[in-house]
Amino acid sequence: MENADVFLGLQDFLERMRQPSAADFVKSIKSFIVSFSNNAPDPEKDSVSVQAFFANMEAAFRAHPLWAGCSEEELDSAGEGLEKYVMTKLFTRVFASLPDDVKHDEQLSEKMVLIQQFVRPENLDIKPTFQNETSWLLAQKELQKINMYKAPRDKLVCILNCCKVISNLLLNASIASNENPPGADEFLPVLIYVTIKANPPQLHSNLLYIQCYRRQSRLVAEAAYFFTNMLSAESFISNIDAKALSMEETEFEKNMESARALVSGLSTDLDGLSSQIDQITGHDPREHTESRHQTLEDHEIRPKSSEIKPSSKEKSSINKIPSISELENRGATILLREDQTSKVFREYPYMFAHAGDLTINDVEDLLNNYKQLAFKYVCLLKGSDGGSATFPLSGSQA
Numbered sequence: 001m002e003n004a005d006v007f008l009g010l011q012d013f014l015e016r017m018r019q020p021s022a023a024d025f026v027k028s029i030k031s032f033i034v035s036f037s038n039n040a041p042d043p044e045k046d047s048v049s050v051q052a053f054f055a056n057m058e059a060a061f062r063a064h065p066l067w068a069g070c071s072e073e074e075l076d077s078a079g080e081g082l083e084k085y086v087m088t089k090l091f092t093r094v095f096a097s098l099p100d101d102v103k104h105d106e107q108l109s110e111k112m113v114l115i116q117q118f119v120r121p122e123n124l125d126i127k128p129t130f131q132n133e134t135s136w137l138l139a140q141k142e143l144q145k146i147n148m149y150k151a152p153r154d155k156l157v158c159i160l161n162c163c164k165v166i167s168n169l170l171l172n173a174s175i176a177s178n179e180n181p182p183g184a185d186e187f188l189p190v191l192i193y194v195t196i197k198a199n200p201p202q203l204h205s206n207l208l209y210i211q212c213y214r215r216q217s218r219l220v221a222e223a224a225y226f227f228t229n230m231l232s233a234e235s236f237i238s239n240i241d242a243k244a245l246s247m248e249e250t251e252f253e254k255n256m257e258s259a260r261a262l263v264s265g266l267s268t269d270l271d272g273l274s275s276q277i278d279q280i281t282g283h284d285p286r287e288h289t290e291s292r293h294q295t296l297e298d299h300e301i302r303p304k305s306s307e308i309k310p311s312s313k314e315k316s317s318i319n320k321i322p323s324i325s326e327l328e329n330r331g332a333t334i335l336l337r338e339d340q341t342s343k344v345f346r347e348y349p350y351m352f353a354h355a356g357d358l359t360i361n362d363v364e365d366l367l368n369n370y371k372q373l374a375f376k377y378v379c380l381l382k383g384s385d386g387g388s389a390t391f392p393l394s395g396s397q398a
Contacts, residue, residue: 010085012078013077014085017029022066025060032086036050041098043098043101043208062075076218083153087151094209095205095209104204104205113259114260117255118259119245123246124190126193129177130173130186132169140197153214153218155210156214163191167187169190187229192236195233195237207231
């Protein structure tokens with residue numbers, strides 16, 4: 001079932017719940033949510049309780065006049081709507097509810113941050129035939145979306161989309177090279193590599209959440225296969241060592257130490273850069289917090305911007321601001337000097353994509369990226385007094 005179908009399923013479910021004859025269902029759902037929320041977190045018991053509630057409610061749907069004559073697909077849609085509604089309400093109560101899970105998330109993320117600094121496809125025995133940076137970046141992007149959602153199925157879809165990108169890559173590569181269809185031995189190493197590079201937020205808690213609260217009767221077939229591989233990838237990364245990466249112990253430890261130094265240095269550099277920017281702009285970090293407490297009267301008594309005259313010192317600073325063209329040229333020059341330009345665009349997977357790599361599901365993501373880019377570019381133009389400039393258009397728009 002596609003995301004659009006699940007959304008319509010939720011809307012249909014809510015519409016039916018508004019019917020007078022659904023009053024008992026509404027009462028049962030609200031009662032369950034309230035009583036569940038009042039109990040202390042216990043993932044194992046919570047999972048059993050939620051799964052039992054879903055099973056009982058779906059059985060009741062089948063016997064109720066509201067769903068009389070409905071197809072299996074419509075009944076399944078009602079179950080999806082119930083799961084999405086209930087788990088969205090219970091999300092803050094059940095997700096990463098124990099300190100140990102939070103700690104596990106942090107340790108796993110920190111480990112991936114270090115490993116990703118030096119791991120190479122060869123360390124996981126990934127054949128050159130199956131190495132494709134563009135597809136890997138797209139797979140990473142799908143996995144990194146996992147915290148955008150609250151419903152178990154929506155989170156699972158992020159994993160499935162990631163796995164399908166990898167699966168298609170392996171299949172197409174094997175066909176092109178006249179090799180046998182790839183199996184788990186080829187798939188899992190690529191998934192592990194993509195996961196390390198993506199470092200998805202709260203990976204352990206997300207997998208546990210799906211495992212506990214995704215309706216068990218629907219976690220089957222392809223979804224079960226890919227999810228099981230994701231669990232294996234998490235386990236592998238959690239226990240990763242020199243042997244797992246086909247390295248000598250001394251080489252592994254040396255790489256880990258270098259990665260720690262690099263990550264620590266980047267953090268220090270970013271903190272220093274932030275302080276320098278604050279000093280140059282005269283920005284006080286406390287201003288943002290204080291501004292939220294300003295009243296309406298504070299804004300009303302301020303003079304208009306046209307009435308504020310800059311001092312000679314401020315005029316001098318304004319005159320020194322480079323134009324947008326100068327900034328672009330300077331940045332392009334710096335970029336061309338770098339040896340590993342592709343790494344700079346790691347967060348922009350579509351930069352390396354071809355039209356044939358994209359799917360209909362990428363449209364929304366591309367549109368959001370375009371809107372953000374256009375907004376930032378226009379803000380930059382305005383900030384550099386280049387308001388008359390226009391946003392660069394593609395050939396089809398010009």
